[in-house]
Amino acid sequence: MPSKLKKVCIIGSGNWGSAIAKIIGKNVQKLPQFDNEVTMYVYEEIMNGEKLTEIINETHENVKYLPGHILPENVVAVPDVVDAAKDADFLIFVVPHQFIRTLCSTLLGKIKPTAVGLSLIKGFDQAAGGGIELISHIISRHLRIACHVLMGANLAGEVANENFCETTIGCRNFRLAQTLKDLIETDYFRVVVVNDEEAVEVCGALKNIVACGAGFVDGLGLGDNTKAAVIRLGLMEMIKFVEIFYPGCKLSTFFESCGVGDLVTTCYGGRNRRVSEAFVKTGKSIKQLEDELLNGQKLQGPFTAEEVNFMSKTKNMQDKFPLFTAIHNICAGKLPAAELINCIRNHPEHMVKVEPDESFSAESEPAE
């Protein structure tokens, strides 16, 4: 008789995938409704002549993407994504966004039709017709399963160190919300669940563009006031983006960990910031720096900036997103980084915002 215990598969084993595997691996051991074994799809690589999956299963350490942290022994590395996912009731998607379509094609028809997805992937993909598509929507559409999201101020290394932080789950299904929270939450990793799924996911994707801007500011040596301006204008463009393309989302979502929280952490401690700073200081390309500095980890910001720019250009809306546009042009080598501030100096957010009511006009006109 098949087991009634719920099985979890983590699709991805990079820096964040491995950190979340550490949490989920421990949590399932405490939750009676879950099977003890957690499968983790590992994109196979050879490290010093040995397969990464074999190293992980023998030493319980992902020596390439999360060295120095021991994963629970019930997390089993599997090199074939179908083998890893086929029996799972919960699929945790945590690969760099550029790989999601291929993985979905491989998984189509090979997973449980009742499986539930949770995407931790920060990014978008281009949609036909000049727009963007949310990663959770790509997963839902391709695999015909529900897919919720988790985004937050969560630098993987700090989470793996068990330093306190918060995260946001976007889930409209009330019953599932509690199960997902139980699966993810620990005493150092606190989860807030909101039902504003799209806004949570858009925040997670767009903050990576802002992080590149913060890195350019650091590379140019402009200091913390300028960085604060980039963070604030970035937040305003994130809100504008959601207002235009995902109407009905809530402003309050931007005050969750997925919003301002993630903007702060990513603009000070993230990989997008670090590579963007080096881009200004060294003059090397983003791709070259990604290869040199990240040891196989992937950047999401420059890709996302390109995707968002493609959409705003197609829809003739570049003037609504001057910061996102400038960051894309700098990443693409079309604009010198030093031009960043000139591009945002006259940002629409700097317009006078006081309404011309009676009291305003009376006080502002000098008396005759």
Ligand SMILES: NC(=O)c1ccc[n+]([C@@H]2O[C@H](COP(=O)([O-])OP(=O)(O)OC[C@H]3O[C@@H](n4cnc5c(N)ncnc54)[C@H](O)[C@@H]3O)[C@@H](O)[C@H]2O)c1
């Ligand atoms: N690292 C973080 O601090 C962090 C925190 C929160 C969210 N995220 C998000 O999580 C997602 C995954 O990031 P990450 O940090 O775990 O990954 P990562 O940057 O460490 O990426 C490397 C991963 O990509 C895999 N890979 C390489 N080529 C592949 C291919 N062709 N097909 C499939 N996989 C391939 C590698 O094996 C490795 O597992 C991203 O969207 C990221 O924005 C990351």
Ligand SMILES: O=P(O)(O)OC[C@H](O)CO
């Ligand atoms: O290192 P980054 O720039 O990919 O950011 C990592 C996380 O998204 C921070 O929450």
